[in-house]
Each structure stands twice: as C-alpha cells, then as structure tokens.
C-alpha cells in the first residue's frame with residue numbers, strides 16, 4: 001500500500017487529536033455509583049428563598065467591625081493590603097456609593113453619615129449566574145442561595161463584570177498568607193478563583209443562623225424566608241418602607257434596607 | 260519510501276526515547292508500600308477499604324456536588340452508619356494528620372492533588388497561625 | 391506544502407527570528423504571571439477586565455472580517471478577490487489563535503479551562519465564544535489550505551469546501567455577535583449595555599479587517615511577486631471607507647443618547663472618556679485620538695488621489711487602524727468599569743507584564759501568519775511561472 005506523505009500526516013494528526021480529546025473529555029466526570037445514599041441534614045434550616053433585612057435605623061455603623069470581623073474570620077477571607085485587590089464578603093460603603101443610582105443631592109444627614117453594610121444580594125435573577133461559563137456560580141433552586149463551586153471556577157471574571165453590586169472578589173494573590181487566623185473548619189481559597197458571601201450555607205445546613213446575624217447585638221440584621229408570608233422578615237417588610245440596591249436592573253436582590 | 264535512510268533510525272530513536280520511563284523505572288526495586296498511620300478513634304472508614312482506596316476522590320467529588328448544589332448533608336453508608344458529608348469534620352476528624360496518611364500514599368503513587376491549597380487539617384492550621 | 395515555509399531569504403529569517411524572540415519574551419512574562427498571579431497585571435477588583443480581553447475582542451473582529459472577502463467572491467462572483475481570499479483566511483486563522491491565547495492568559499485558572507466545554511452552559515455568552523472561535527479557526531484553516539492545494543494542482547475547489555465556505559458566512563457574523571453580546575447583555579455597565587454594540591462590532595471589524603488586508607497586500611507586493619490586483623485593493627478600500635463612515639455614525643448616535651438623555655448610567659463613562667471626571671483623565675487623550683483618527687481616515691479616504699496612491703492609501707489605513715484599535719482594542723473593555731459599581735473613578739493602566747505577554751502573543755500570531763503567507767506566496771509564484 002502506498003500513501004502519500006500528505007495523507008499520512010493528515011491521518012496521524014487527526015487520530016492523535018482524537019486520542020488526546022477522548023480521555024480528556026471524560027476525565028473525572030464519570031458518574032460514580034456510591035454504595036450509600038445521601039439525604040438532608042436533620043437540623044437544616046429550611047426556606048424557599050433566603051433573604052435578609054438590614055435595618056439601618058438600628059445599625060449605627062459603630063460595631064460593624066464585629067459582624068464583618070466574624071464573617072471574614074470564620075470564612076478565612078484574606079486581608080489583602082492593596083485596596084484594589086481586596087477580598088470582601090461583608091463590607092461597608094457610604095450611602096452615595098452603596099446607592100449610586102439614588103439622589104445624591106441634598107441628602108439628609110441621617111443617610112449621609114451612615115456606612116451601609118453590603119454583601120452579595122443573592123439576587124432572585126442573578127446576572128452573575130447567567131454570565132458564568134462553567135456553572136461554577138449557580139443559584140440553588142431549593143433555597144435561592146447564589147453559591148459558588150470553587151473547584152470549578154476558572155477565574156474568567158465574567159461574573160465580576162456582570163454583578164452590578166461589586167459583591168465579588170477575585171483572588172489576584174495567593175490568599176493563604178493573608179488570612180489572619182485560619183479557621184480549619186472552613187477551606188481557604190486558591191489564587192485565581194472568584195469568591196463571595198455564601199449566606200453562611202455551611203451554618204444553615206447544621207441549623208445555625210448566618211454568623212453576621214448572630215453577632216449583631218442590636219438586632220439590625222434579620223434573616224428569613226422571603227417566600228413564607230408568616231416569616232418575621234416578611235412581617236418587617238410589610239410594615240416598613242424599604243429599598244433594595246439598583247432595583248431598576250431587574251436582578252431582584254434578596255437583601256433589603258430599611259432607613 | 261522517501262528518505263528511508265533517516266526515517267527508520269529516527270523512528271527507532273523516537274520510540275526508544277518515548278518509552279524511556281518504562282525501562283528506566285523497570286530497573287530497580289519496588290519501593291515498599293508506605294506505612295499509613297491509622298486513626299485511633301475509628302475502626303472503619305466511611306465505606307470498605309478497597310472502595311475507599313480506589314474511589315475516595317470520586318466519593319469526595321460526589322459529596323461536594325451534593326452538598327453545594329443539592330442541599331444534601333448526610334451520607335448513609337452501605338453499612339447503615341451515617342456521616343456528615345464534610346471533609347473537615349468527617350475525613351480530617353479521624354485522619355488528623357494528612358502528612359502521615361494522605362501524603363504518604365500520594366507520594367508513593369507520585370500524585371500531587373491540590374487539596375491542601377484550600378483545605379486545612381487542624382494540625383497544619385495551628386502550626387500556620389503560630390508562626 | 392508546508393516545506394515552502396523553510397525556504398526564504400535572509401530578510402525572511404531575520405524576521406522569523408525576531409518574531410520568535412518576541413514570542414519567547416512573552417512566554418517568559420506569562421510564566422512569571424502564572425507563577426505569581428494576576429496581581430502583576432493592572433487589573434483590579436474595580437476594573438476586572440483589561441488589556442487581554444480588549445485584544446481578544448479586537449482580534450475576533452479582524453477574524454470575522456474574512457466575510458468581506460469571501461462573500462463578494464463566492465456569492466457575487468467578484469473574481470478580483472480570488473488572489474487575496476487565501477490571505478484573508480489565513481489572517482483569520484492567525485488572529486483567532488491570538489484571541490484564544492488572550493483568553494487563556496486572562497483566566498485565573500488556565501489549567502481548568504476545559505471546564506468550559508465540560509460543563510456546557512448555553513446561557514453564558516462566553517461559552518458561545520469558546521465554541522465559535524476554535525470552530526471558525528479550523529474552518530478557515532481547512533478552507534484556506536485546501537484552496538491553496540487546489541490552486542497548486544490547478545484544480546477546481548472540491549464541492550465540500552464550497553459547503554464549508556457557505557457555512558462560514560453566518561458563522562462569522564454569529565461569532566462576532568456573541569462577542570458583542572458578552573458586553574451588551576451586562577446589566578449595570580451602561581457603557582456596554584447598548585443594542586448598537588453588535589452592529590458597531592461588525593462595522594469596526596470589517597473596517598479593521600479590510601485595512602489590515604490592504605496593508606498586508608502592499609507589504610507582500612513589495613517582498614514577493616504577489617499581486618493583489620488594483621481592483622481588489624479598490625474594492626477593499628470602498629468597503630473600509632463605508633464601514634468607517636457607518637462606525638462614525640454609530641458613535642455619534644451613542645454620543646447623542648448619552649449626552650442628550652443625561653441619564654448618568656449611559657453618560658458617565660462617555661463623560662469620563664471625553665473630559666475626565668474629578669481630575670482623572672488617563673483615558674481622555676486616547677479617546678480623543680481615537681475620534682480624530684477615525685475622522686481623519688474618513689477624510690483622507692474621501693480623496694480619490696489618496697485612494698489610488700498606494701503609499702497614501704497605506705497611511706490612511708494605518709490611521710484608521712490606530713483609531714479602531716484604540717476604540718476596541720484598548721478603551722472599550724476597561725472604560726466600562728469607570729466609574730465602578732459604587733460610582734467611584736478607579737482608573738486602569740496596563741502593567742508591563744500584561745504588555746509583554748500581549749506582545750508575545752502578537753509575535754506568535756504574526757509568526758503563524760508569516761509562515762502561512764510564505765507558503766501562499768511561494769505557491770502562487772509557482773503557478774504563475776507555470777502559467
């Protein structure tokens with residue numbers, strides 16, 4: 001049999017590609033039949049759509065170091081010295097930066113001097129989830145939490161461009177050396193992935209309220225089920241006027257502010 | 260064939276070079292299987308040892324997906340015992356030293372999974388913060 | 391055919407070595423970035439996409455412009471384009487390879503890049519790009535290579551290649567449209583969130599692509615016996631001219647909406663680009679330069695004397711390219727993050743690591759294009775001699 005060099009090269013290169021592509025596509029994603037079965041935790045706090053109220057009438061911004069500190073400590077959030085690479089789950093901004101779309105003229109003193117507590121809004125229609133090309137960011141249908149899978153994130157930062165609230169932080173540096181006190185019960189992150197507030201999913205599954213809610217002595221943070229008309233959070237929202245950040249974008253944030 | 264004089268020795272040389280690891284490591288003896296330090300507070304792992312030895316990474320992967328995406332939390336093993344699907348509490352709760360368990364076997368098999376880039380065992384964590 | 395790339399004069403080899411050296415430098419810078427992390431770039435939590443993603447955007451546009459050559463040739467039977475068809479297809483191959491490398495350099499976890507095809511996410515626009523880009527690269531490589539082979543053997547194009555060519559028409563448009571959709575579908579970034587983004591992407595793409603092709607044809611004409619033909623050059627010039635005018639019109643429309651409506655979400659970034667805000671003016675000179683370059687190019691090309699003098703035409707093309715590159719290859723991506731989501735002005739300067747990696751990728755792309763063009767011109771010379 002004679003084949004031309006051209007044909008030989010073509011056939012070998014195509015078959016090499018196929019050989020290389022085959023196993024790499026299946027790698028690690030084959031479904032494993034586990035001998036056991038999985039179920040929900042017995043103490044898990046349940047809700048259809050978790051949400052939070054930040055009552056700025058009660059939060060005077062003086063002790064926010066406490067709730068932010070606890071959050072960042074238990075979640076091993078690094079403290080990066082350069083502001084432009086900072087990682088933040090729970091953070092503060094003045095009124096005009098937290099609500100840049102609202103009136104900045106003749107702002108009342110009460111609002112002007114406030115530092116607003118900000119976190120991921122766990123939007124009902126989250127643009128970050130829409131953007132993510134790997135489903136590393138996703139919304140859980142069962143409880144509405146917008147979660148991240150740090151094992152899957154490729155660090156493309158499309159979600160950061162898509163989130164209009166600045167809730168997401170990219171690990172520009174290796175975060176480990178910047179974690180002040182490591183909590184061994186929670187992982188740190190790797191360099192090159194995005195991270196954000198997870199509404200304390202790891203606490204909810206064992207029956208605990210989010211750490212910031214538990215820490216706040218003034219009762220300024222209320223956490224509950226937005227889908228349950230009898231929940232405390234729904235009662236508060238029914239009674240007091242409230243706002244959400246950038247509602248005009250249609251993301252339907254699950255974090256509400258009272259002031 | 261075109262250029263036979265060069266192509267055939269070239270091919271032989273290529274095969275010889277590409278197969279280098281096979282015959283290089285074939286000489287010499289098997290290294291002894293590493294001594295693993297077994298947990299003191301438990302007799303059996305989540306599933307049977309052969310299964311765990313072959314599939315622990317896939318089990319952990321399945322656990323992670325179940326916990327993070329499907330709000331699941333408890334694993335009932337074939338034996339009927341239940342475990343929290345949590346690497347830190349369940350796995351590292353028994354295997355307190357990753358160095359004396361995980362790493363020994365991983366080193367023996369020459370694999371370097373990136374687990375410890377994020378996950379911490381209590382011992383290294385306390386060491387880390389002390390320094 | 392590829393062996394033709396190994397026969398060249400002294401100048402050719404010096405150019406190859408120069409490009410290889412540039413590629414090597416870029417590779418070193420990339421390895422440094424891989425080791426240290428993306429903090430070495432100028433990007434930040436405020437401006438989270440920068441130079442890499444800009445280059446990707448610009449180059450996908452150049453790649454899509456192949457449409458402006460194959461469409462007249464195969465749909466309208468405009469024969470004058472046949473000498474430059476393979477050139478434009480190989481230009482597409484090179485630019486797409488560069489775009490893919492730019493995405494690769496931008497992600498924080500490059501070793502996990504296969505997670506994109508492994509978890510297909512039809513809702514994400516970035517997912518479509520990772521499908522359409524390599525597809526178009528292959529498509530053009532196969533079409534171009536087969537066409538060249540057919541030319542060498544003086545045979546007609548096999549019918550299956552014709553089918554691939556027809557597939558490539560909508561493919562080019564879709565590919566660049568989904569690139570625009572990455573930006574146009576992003577709530578909260580008013581500068582991007584405009585329906586004119588995709589049309590504008592296509593016009594700037596066609597203008598830039600034609601400009602590059604004209605310049606390349608002139609350079610090849612100087613260096614080899616290659617002749618694009620005056621008719622082809624003039625047609626390319628016309629396409630570029632109208633694409634530039636449409637682009638200028640689209641820009642003007644954008645300015646009107648932003649500045650007449652006074653809606654801050656739309657106008658703030660434009661205000662920053664035109665005048666600067668609170669003393670932050672890093673992008674202002676660039677933005678003015680962009681506008682002036684595009685207007686100048688249009689003005690120059692309006693004169694028949696410029697269009698028909700090859701030196702003047704090349705200058706006009708380069709002026710146009712400067713404007714188009716500053717627009718899409720530099721400002722469009724980072725400017726949307728200014729002001730940031732908190733209404734603060736945080737500026738973005740690319741770092742030297744970013745620039746070196748980018749230079750390396752451009753060198754690698756040019757290396758690919760050079761070798762492919764070497765083969766093309768060598769084969770064209772052979773067939774001409776035989777003829």
Ligand code: SF4
Nearest residue numbers: 120121123126128163
């Ligand atoms: S606040 Fe941002 S990160 Fe959080 S769910 Fe909404 S869009 Fe996503």
Ligand code: SF4
Nearest residue numbers: 132153154156157159
């Ligand atoms: S950075 Fe990670 S989470 Fe964000 S879009 Fe990319 S893959 Fe998804």
